[in-house]
Amino acid sequence: MKAPAVSVLPSAVLPIVERAITCEYASLTRSGAPITWPLTPYHDSGTATIDVSTGLTYPAKAERARHDPRVALLFSDPTGSGLSDAPVVLVQGLATVRDADLQANTDLYLRRVLQKMPQAVTGQPWVVVRRQRWYWSRVWIEVTPLRILWWPGGRLDLEPLRWEAPADVTAPPSDPAPEGPASPGWAVPPADWRPRADAAMRLGNPVLTVRDEDGWPLPVRSVGVELVDDGFVARTGPFGAAAGGRACLTFHEHPEVFTGQQNAVFVGTAGAVPGGVHFRVERALADFSLPPGRFTQLRKFLSSGRALTPRLAHEAARRHQPIPTVRKPG
Structure with a gap:
């Protein structure tokens, strides 16, 4: 049965879900x-899903969800939300990938960004925005929550409150998978993870993601982190103390007014140690940071655009659709 077309989220989590600038989205390879x-x-009022998006030119996040729809969203950074004493919220749910109408996706993304973060295009001539089709062309991922845990006031030292969806709630199927081979990777990860680790330590406490006992992705905000020879030791509080197995460690930050973000993501293995979790790094993933400063961002966008624009036609063709046009709302 399809999830009901009304908000099923507990009222205590709605403010942060609706107003958060970022959440940590976890999917499985x-x-x-x-x-x-x-x-x-x-999250739109009156709907049953929490939605995120990824670029058509870098759709790996969506393709992972199409292959295994078990995903998680962690709301653990209230920066920019305007909320004080916000809860930390963990949502585990089923993903539905939407890429059957790329033009509608692009129109929706631009409209939502302008509503939530108008500064993203402030000061840019519209002719420049239109040329960034490689960025604005989107694949949507709609997440139907099945389980929600939240820590009032962000108190990760306490037991979370819990909500479960009715047993008959499920998610609609994803749109059909695109045909043919996907575009090859475009961003080169660093050969040595250690310089990225030094930079990551300036970004605050990371999110550790493992799999829970049922196989779902389980992201947990740490309450402290230490850099060690082979990786990191993170303190996670009682909820994440027994974490183990294949893991991801995600650092990120952004200012109150979203004008850029810094992130560093590592993959490896995790094992419980006294007082925390030992995360052994295998490699760092490619850097997708957007540094502050209009000139620096423009240079980054130009560089990314040169690498990603050739992929736009290929990914649209795989879906038997034209390249979307960036259209000004209203």
């Missing part, structure tokens, strides 16, 4: 390893 990236969440 084909080998079952969790990967977690910060994304902007969107």
Whole structure:
């Protein structure tokens, strides 16, 4: 049965879900390893899903969810939400990938961004925004919550409150998978993870993601972190103290007014140690930070655009659709 077309979220979590600038989105690779990236969440009043998006030119987050729809959203950073004493909220749910109408996706993304973060295009001539089709062309991931845990006031030292969806709630199927081979990777990860680790330590406490006993991705905000020879030791509080197995460690930060973000993501293995979790790094993932400063961002966008624009036609063709046009709302 399809989830009901009304908000099923507990009222205590609605403010942060609706107003958060970023959440930590966790999905599973084909080998079952969790990967977690910060994304902007969107929840429309009267709907049953929490939505995130990824670029058509870098759709790996969506393709992982299409292959295994078990995903998680962690709301653990209230920066920019305007909320004080916000809860930390963990949502585990089923993903529905939407890419059957790329033009509608692009229109929706631009409209939602302008509503939530208008500064993203402030000061840019519209002709420049239109040329950034490689960025604005979108795949949507709609997440139907099945379980929600939250820690009032962000008190991770306490037991969370819990909500479960009715047993008959499920998610609609994803749109059909695109045909043919996906575009190859475009961003080169660093050969040595250690310089990225030094930079990551300036970004605050990371999110550790493992798999829970039922195989779902389980992201947990740490309450402290230490850099060690082979990785990190993170303190996670009681809820994440027994974490183990394949894991991801995600650092990120952004200012109150979202004008850029810094992130560093590592994959490896986790094991419980006294007082925390020992995360052994295998490698760092490619850097997708957007540094502050209009000139620096423009240079980054130009560089990314040169690498990603050739992928736009290929990914649209795989879905038998034209390249979307960036259209100004209203």
